[in-house]
Amino acid sequence: MDSKNKELADESTSARRGFLSKSAALGVAGVAAGLTACKDDAGAAKGAAAGAAKAAGGHEVAPGQLDEYYAFISSGHSGEMRALGLPSGRTLKRIPVFNMDCMVGWGVTNESKAIMGTKADGSLKYTTGDTHHVHGSYKDGTYDGRWLFVNDKIHSRLARVRMDTMECDKIVELPNVMGFHGMFPDKCDPVDSKINYTTRVFCGGEFHIPLPNDGRDLEDPSKWGALFSCVNAETMELMWQVRVDGNMDLVATSYDGKLAASNQYNTENAADLSGMMSSERDACVFFNVERIEKLVKDGKFSTIGGSKVPVVDGRAAANGDPKTAITCYVPVGKNPHGVNASPDGKYFVCSGKLSPTATVIDLALVAKWFAGEVKTPRDTVVAEPEIGLGPLHTAFDGKGNAYTSLFLDSQCVKWNVDAAIAQFKGDKNAKVILEKLDVHYQPGHNYSSMGETKQADGKYLNSGNKFSKDRFLPIGPLHPETEQLIDISGANMKLIADHTAYSEPHDGIIVRRDVVKTRQIYNMDDFPNAVKPETAGIERKGNKVHVRLMSVAPAYSMPVIKVKKGDEVTITLTNHDKVEDLAHGCALPTYNINFIVNPQETKSVTFKADHAGAFWLYCTHFCHALHLEMRSRFLVEA
């Protein structure tokens, strides 16, 4: 720890740093015991609630006022995406993606099941998910308001959400990938520079597995591998994959579209904890997208198992010659966690996690390395400041400053990129660390307003903290997490709000509200199965019965619906109400059917009428003074 950092740290922080720098000298056992995330620092915790209360003056969003920004965040193993308003922290919407959501009927309706994927028997293939990263589609280096993308780590899926309706419209499962973690859309076409918007989404595979994973090589992890995948943003189909060394974590893309990169831990390709930490350095692997696509175009690829996706070899051993290499492994701090692009387009910053450093890589030098004009990959590094313990993710303010979350220090550190570069060149007077702010506690991701675009505006920073400890009323053994909002517009960081989050939020983006242009009503003609007065009614073909229903508050079009036990019944419901937000529900007791239809929207369900009786099909979504009376008799004859 350099003396500058020590001076900046206040007394309690110093105490924590002392404890940690001591444990950092221990071996694996020491790390496991000493770096435990929530070592119960009772004194610090108790002090917080009493002492840290500060007025958020000027940032409150009063009744009737609107927020300035949207935040779109991943929800971890809740499986959804969330949309918040900032600075209020209001949850505007939970967007179901990989999880079932019985309010809207996600995982219940035929339409949502088709997107989520089903088994042969029609049941959902997966009902669990683990989202980590949300990113938006780009145009001209900033968000175009078209799409949001989000990953699923547990079942290696990429999902897309339409920003006009804020609903998931596509999910694709990546073949031969396990632990799909980092993800980033490109910002420009890597080949055709005239295409200045998102066309591809890059996906990092974290866990190495047998390729194909069909039972072979179980005993020999050295034969296992991980793949970096490219998905077509429009069709959501796989374009290609690259086999790499190491475990890929996060992904970043350059503003010119030429480079994508992923920070890597376990470049040792080890299968156990101590092995994963044995090297002093891991890597940030850069991908030369144009060269990869040339190989694929030229047919110079293989495939794995039953997958038809072209796979090229990006392992270091196969990429010794920079002039033909498709990958460049830049050595960075040990077990890095996070790679982020600076909004000026010049640098990627990789955090150390087990090293107290951030590594600044100059993209122009990486391009030169691929041209054979730079000697070693390490020569692309232009700064590596010591910033604190457990650095994970870095956000930017568009004014040359970086903000890195320090997991072990429970702090956010503000540092200057140019000063770090000067220091790296030998300037001993360079003032790299500008400020450290305590956050509560153990921050993971952080992200700033428009910070991953050329329009980074340096207004807000969100610190997603993994442990809330005593920051909120006790609620049992499982605590909420904290999303702390920090005003970064002034010379000093100012903590303005503690927002709770249902575990476990990860990465997110903060988007200026004018970027988002939503539809407030559907177009009935967008649904080919829309039920109109001329098609409404009941139709039987053998034991298949189709009930075509319409809703207009406070009634469904059929007061009585009759089927026979054993029938396969499809109910298609079109909401003919046109008033904004006048949604209706459709619940069928004992048949486990429940979904809503927004104005002018159509949804359907198919099920077997396997038990006889009278069932009141009722509206679940408050629509009218006579909402309770909005119901039809669904009669199943024995």
Added chain:
Amino acid sequence: MDSKNKELADESTSARRGFLSKSAALGVAGVAAGLTACKDDAGAAKGAAAGAAKAAGGHEVAPGQLDEYYAFISSGHSGEMRALGLPSGRTLKRIPVFNMDCMVGWGVTNESKAIMGTKADGSLKYTTGDTHHVHGSYKDGTYDGRWLFVNDKIHSRLARVRMDTMECDKIVELPNVMGFHGMFPDKCDPVDSKINYTTRVFCGGEFHIPLPNDGRDLEDPSKWGALFSCVNAETMELMWQVRVDGNMDLVATSYDGKLAASNQYNTENAADLSGMMSSERDACVFFNVERIEKLVKDGKFSTIGGSKVPVVDGRAAANGDPKTAITCYVPVGKNPHGVNASPDGKYFVCSGKLSPTATVIDLALVAKWFAGEVKTPRDTVVAEPEIGLGPLHTAFDGKGNAYTSLFLDSQCVKWNVDAAIAQFKGDKNAKVILEKLDVHYQPGHNYSSMGETKQADGKYLNSGNKFSKDRFLPIGPLHPETEQLIDISGANMKLIADHTAYSEPHDGIIVRRDVVKTRQIYNMDDFPNAVKPETAGIERKGNKVHVRLMSVAPAYSMPVIKVKKGDEVTITLTNHDKVEDLAHGCALPTYNINFIVNPQETKSVTFKADHAGAFWLYCTHFCHALHLEMRSRFLVEA
């Protein structure tokens, strides 16, 4: 509308009231068209965002400060319960109940599936739910912090949540009930007055159905009926049911334990909308619990179909003699929606919904009616003030004032109960209506701090509004709802916050924070299947394999787990970490398994290992700096 009310209404309110009083004179068609909940009153909506912004001065909960109250609210067809902090509106926890929740593994683990209920093949019986009411258990007329109860309307289930861990521990399905809507615990034993705490939960059945519902009587709804059910709060088993006329909506209980009541719409027993509205009055039905239990004890009951639950006849025709009657039908305003007990223990208030009135019923007079000392049920009514259009639910401040949500007026009306009684007696100078406050928009439930206890403290009122319209940033066709927090401690109501809610919150309670005593850690010995060092490991019996796993950050106890394709595998995981909130996840890719274990907790899953390969079982819940490295190889041999 009386002139007093007209004076109180401001100009825009008058306009809305004029529109509505006109439509109230129309027939069914007029009602359907005219009373539509969100008739797009564009002028009013636009005005709100610009004009209604007011500072919430003094109510903000700054970083590091704790809330004063908990709110426990139902979530509608999201199927969960929610715990909020007030006044901040922070969501402290989503408590999964009837919904799947892939963060904690609710609906995934064996333990949660046993509570939720499964089909013969082990899959969940239901994955949808529709909660409406949350109430707490009582002692001495106030919350004892032991249990929360919540209903499921779609599949007629009652669930219980332990307040020490804030987790659901029991769910019971009510037989021969459809549309289980209102629910309330008793506050005292109806028979033994020394038992001054909750022993029973009363459940209103809304929809009338064939009894039993096995395919009979489909064509003749006049034979259908609805049941009022009593559940033992401790065992969660059914005690008895009462067959009634009409459709039961909400439930209230008296502080002395003697009476329970449910407001009823469709006393006409009609099967269609116009029939349900044909009578000028509907009813609030009172249950004489002691008499019901005497009948049951004496064996004077029947049963329905395969159910063994004792059923007694509470229909009006069978209860003509007050001295033996078990029910008393008190006529109230048309199609009432809501019945609430005043905290002084004297009155139940029933709202009119299609009548602009609230009916105040004197419980002492109801007791006298059952004693044959009051001529007609209507004579128990001591006030029926006109309070506004679409009155739904009433909350109390403990100072003699009532606050009723006015769905159609989009207002909260504050009125004085004693003044209403005086007015009903003929006092023309009684000042009944004290104030009306615009809410945004179409309020459903409202509830006040400690308002359903003898400790009603008159501090906060929450108005759960069904339509947010323009109050929040646009988020697509489906809008959030608004939970508006109102300070009712002063002479005038003051709107202090617009909180968003994921659709669709219904009823809730606001509980002083000192009432809630949570456990912050589990006791390992509470779990009979806890895995300890002496039992940890893998055990095979035929093709059944039991993997007994332990977690201590950042590792599971077994780095490699080997099974064979075709095995039935049970993984039991005990978290041996003791630090508060140090939870670990357990995700198994491609096997759709994901759950978390809190410190000292044990959970298990059972599944068939139906595909071969290497799968990294990994931790999903951030636990440690080396969280990403916390994973084991789960090998399925072909």
